[in-house]
Amino acid sequence: MSKRILAVEELMVSFDGFKALDIAYFELEEKELRVVIGPNGAGKTTFMDVLCGKTKPQTGTAMMDGRDLVKMNEQQIVELGVGRKFQTPSVFGSLSVFDNLLLAFKTDRKVWRSLFYTLTPPAKARIEEVAETVGLKDALPMQAAYLSHGQKQWLEIGMLILQDPKLLLIDEPAAGMTDEETAKTGRLLLELANKHSIIVIEHDMEFVKQLARKVTVLCEGKILTEGPIEKVQEDPQVIERYLGRSHGTRAEKAVALAGSGSHG
Numbered sequence: 001m002s003k004r005i006l007a008v009e010e011l012m013v014s015f016d017g018f019k020a021l022d023i024a025y026f027e028l029e030e031k032e033l034r035v036v037i038g039p040n041g042a043g044k045t046t047f048m049d050v051l052c053g054k055t056k057p058q059t060g061t062a063m064m065d066g067r068d069l070v071k072m073n074e075q076q077i078v079e080l081g082v083g084r085k086f087q088t089p090s091v092f093g094s095l096s097v098f099d100n101l102l103l104a105f106k107t108d109r110k111v112w113r114s115l116f117y118t119l120t121p122p123a124k125a126r127i128e129e130v131a132e133t134v135g136l137k138d139a140l141p142m143q144a145a146y147l148s149h150g151q152k153q154w155l156e157i158g159m160l161i162l163q164d165p166k167l168l169l170i171d172e173p174a175a176g177m178t179d180e181e182t183a184k185t186g187r188l189l190l191e192l193a194n195k196h197s198i199i200v201i202e203h204d205m206e207f208v209k210q211l212a213r214k215v216t217v218l219c220e221g222k223i224l225t226e227g228p229i230e231k232v233q234e235d236p237q238v239i240e241r242y243l244g245r246s247h248g249t250r251a252e253k254a255v256a257l258a259g260s261g262s263h264g
């Protein structure tokens with residue numbers, strides 16, 4: 001039997017009277033990898049903002065390890081073991097991949113001090129191990145500014161996992177990635193799910209299918225349905241309110257983009 005790591009109840013966020021999020025119930029098991037999908041503005045990012053303490057809801061609870069995340073500040077939530085990755089990577093371009101990882105490792109220290117730290121062999125080994133996991137071992141001496149977009153995303157995921165979070169929140173990791181990078185990111189998340197619980201937001205249906213895990217569909221702040229992707233995909237409500245719209249497969253998106261004359 002798996003253990004539950006997160007239980008969310010009656011969670012409501014409103015911005016000036018507009019209900020951005022209205023989740024009756026959501027739960028996540030230990031070492032579960034859950035994919036959250038849904039149209040633009042569905043409240044996906046807002047959900048993560050609440051779980052990491054960035055946004056405070058009007059009502060509701062989000063229980064993890066007997067603590068209510070809603071009542072904690074961002075730092076306390078990090079200390080409890082929640083790691084958040086935002087949509088755009090924020091690595092230090094002027095530093096090497098190794099030093100970026102080192103900074104993440106020494107979160108309790110000021111930046112300038114940690115750079116001059118003498119590393120213990122286990123610490124160095126751990127950084128190398130994480131670099132290997134995220135596919136950046138050969139890139140360790142490289143200046144982060146020269147990494148590809150995909151590599152920067154992986155570096156940021158590496159920085160997160162060095163803090164050993166129990167729960168990882170990852171917002172659209174495959175956005176802007178090539179097909180190959182997307183596939184690699186999928187494999188990485190599946191590997192990380194052996195050690196961490198993960199909630200990942202994603203629009204790319206090929207990626208969602210590759211992960212092949214339980215999917216939660218958010219729409220207008222509410223959970224529309226949950227289940228395996230094959231089931232969710234056939235749900236008439238999901239087709240009507242999400243899949244039938246702009247976010248289909250990568251190929252469909254490309255066609256839509258070409259049609260609109262945009263190359264974003």
Ligand SMILES: Nc1ncnc2c1ncn2[C@@H]1O[C@H](COP(=O)(O)OP(=O)(O)OP(=O)(O)O)[C@@H](O)[C@H]1O
Nearest residue numbers: 015016019020038039040041042043044045046047
């Ligand atoms: N700080 C804020 N102030 C006011 N409205 C906000 C704020 N943050 C989000 N919203 C609104 O809440 C709704 C949900 O936004 P959110 O960013 O969570 O959607 P999303 O599902 O992540 O969308 P996307 O797929 O485009 O990333 C949107 O209508 C958005 O405009």
Ligand SMILES: [Mg+2]
Nearest residue numbers: 044045046171
């Ligand atoms: Mg979002």
